Amino acid sequence: MLQNQTRYQTHTQMKPNLNEFVTTILNKSNHINHLKQLQSHLTTLGHSQTHFYVFKLIRFCTLKLSNLPYAHQIFNHIHSPNIYLFTAIITAYSSSQQKNNHLLTFSLFKKMLNTSIAPNHFIYPHVLKSSKERFLVGCVHSQIVKTGFLYYPVVQTSLVDSYSKVLRGLGDAQKMFDEMSVRNVVSFTALVSGYLRVGDVGSGLKVFDEMVERDVPAWNAVISGCTQNGFFSEGIRLFREMIFVAAACEGGFCKGNKPNQVTVVCALSACGHASMLQLGKWIHGYVYRHGFVVDSFVSNALVDMYGKCGCLELARKVFNMDQCKGLTSWNSMINCYALHGKCEGAIAVFEQMVGWGVRPDEVTFIGLLNACTHGGLVEQGCGYFNMMISEYKIEPRIEHYGCLIDLLGRAGRFDEAMDVVKGMNMEPDEVVWGSLLNGCKVHGRNDLAEFAAKKLIEIDPQNGGYGIMLANIYGELGKWDEVRNVWCKLKQQKSYKVPGCSWIEVDDQVHQFYSLDQSNPKTEELYSVLESLIGYRSEVMVEM
DNA sequence: CTAGGGTTAG
Structure with missing residues (x-):
């Protein structure tokens, strides 16, 4: 195809219209061989160093072929690249998901400065996206000030975002945000996401409350942030508010911001964690009513939500319908089965x-x-x-060791479990010792249980639950003095166990139950129902 | 040609 076209075009309209020719060829191509042919063609015409054409080749190579190495090769053959060529290659690297490409972006930017090419305001957002350390963001920041591009709102917002993403950079992000003279919904959202990313939910929500304008990404940022920090009911509350506001806007003057796929994914994740099956099903319906494309994100979120809400069959149904299962889809489904x-x-x-x-x-x-x-x-x-x-x-990561210890511990194979713990090239965490302790309790290995419980107390001395477990182990062993010691320490420290809690959703209302609480007037009634179910008197579960 | 939002994990 290309050869014929090349021959034909060469003789007819190429000279007056080389640009059009190159554009046409690139539009119709999708293979590196086409690119190479065009490249050699341009070279024979003496255009191997023509910035304009090389720019087009690099853009084609990165955007359509996603072949960064070859694009870089083309770039390297240019004796004196201009700002456009630098921008093209830097953009490609900064938007690539590949692991260490941000380092390449950065070194290209340094190279650009060394060749004394003046940056423009388009390049800074890309460079900032690749600055993953506070020091580097600071360097780019001063570069921006020096070259006089700080007063572009887009550049400022990029700075807010980049500072908020680096270690201990949130203060700088807030400072940058405060210095902005014109803040828009994007800069606000960057700051909100920043607070939520470090787990400061309070501040994130406070900034969100101050927003006068909220668009869909702003809502998504706050909902996903709540969900990722374990604030599931807050996330659900915001999701409901978003729908409410959108409905109130319908037909009115303001623009209604209806949930999109991203929103739905975040909300479904919250439903799964909070076991809110009714709302989860409603969202599933919403997805269909609005004709959303069920992409792999939405599909996974549904699989996960159904799985966590106890509906294995529904999870499997959604999974089976997923046309392009990605790694996460398979992982979610495996996890569903494990959970059940x-x-x-x-x-x-x-x-x-x-x-x-x-x-x-x-x-x-x-x-x-x-x-x-x-x-x-x-x-x-x-x-x-x-x-x-x-x-x-x-x-293997610490989580894998946790699983392995759990596997061996439950089976009572403690020698092997301890061998694994000793062979780990990292410090055992609470999960590892907790799994071991759990196995010990099942199999009555109180000596090893004592050891594991002490390790747990070392790691988290404030957690009263571990102290109570240790006291119980000493009780089993008949070491009553030790029991007394542990209890005294617990009282001194004023550390208490977080009460066990469970909840159930009935008629759109979540009912929460804590163990050993008797504050509910229906305590006695609940107590006897529980007794009839399990056959003996247990800890009283009362709704809070 | 430039800025903010997405799932899974004991």
């Missing part, structure tokens, strides 16, 4: 996934190991742990 204690299901999905040529990642193995733990498949679980390391070259 169906290890065969999890393993079947895992095998299907591998069969489809999808490479499992570290999350996959967390789900798989949990499934094995709940199904008591010790050998198979250990096999998967080894498979992860040797076949998939995944370095």
Whole structure:
């Protein structure tokens, strides 16, 4: 195709219209060989160094072929690249998801400054996006001041965003934000996201409240931030408010900001964590009523929500309907089965996934190991742990060790569990010792339980729950002096156990129950119902 | 050609 066209065009309209020719060819091409042909053609015409054409080649290479190495190669062959060429290659690197490309972006920017090319305000947002340390953001910031581009709102917003994303940079982000003379919805959203990213939900919500204009990304930022920090009911409240405001705007003068796919994904995640099946189903309906494209994000969020709300069949249905299952889809489904204690299901999905040529990642193995733990498949679980390391070259993370210890501990294989703990090249965390302790309690290994409980207290001395567990272990061992000691320490420290809590959604209302609380007037009634269910008197569960 | 929002994990 290309050859014919090249020959034809060469003789007819190429000379007066080389630009049009190049554009036409690039529009119709989708392969690197086309690019190479065009490149050599341009070279024979003496245009190998013509910035204008090289710019087009690089843009084609990055945007349509997503071939950054080749684009960089083209770039490297230019003797004196101009600002356009630098911008093209820097944009490509800064928007790439590849791991260390931000370093390349940065060195290209430095190279640009060294060749004494004056930056423009278009390039700074890209450079800032690639500045992942506070020091670097500061350097670019002063560069921006020096070159006189600080007073572009877009550049300022980029600074707010970049400062808020680096370690201990939130103060600088707030300062930058305060210095802005014109703030818009984007700059506000950048700051809100910044606070929520570091877990300062209070400040994030406060800034959000101050916003006079809120668009869909602003709502999404605040809802996702709440969800990611475990503030699920706050997230749901905001989601409801968003719908309410949008409905009130309908037909009015202001623009209604209806939830989009992103909003729905965040809200579904909150529903899953809070077991709000009714709302989750309503959102599922909303997705269809509004004809949303069920992309892999929405699909995953639905699978996860149904799984967490106890509807394994519905989760599977949504999963089956997903046309382009990505890694996360498979992980979510495996996790659903693990959550429901169906290890065969999890393993079947895992095998299907591998069969489809999808490479499992570290999350996959967390789900798989949990499934094995709940199904008591010790050998198979250990096999998967080894498979992860040797076949998939995944370095076990602390979570994987937690799963493995849980697997071995529940099976009563404490020697192996301790070997694993000793062989870890990282400090065991609460999950590791907690899993071991749990296994010890099941199998009555009080000596080892004492050891694990002491480790837990070392890690988190303020957590009264661990102290109580240690006291109970001493009780089992008949060490009554030790029991008294632990209790005295607990009282001195004023550390208490966080009461166990569960909740259920009935008629759109979430009812919460704490253990051992008797403040509800219906305590006695609840108490006897519970007794009739489990056959004996247990801790009183009372609604708060 | 430039700025803010997305799922899974004991």
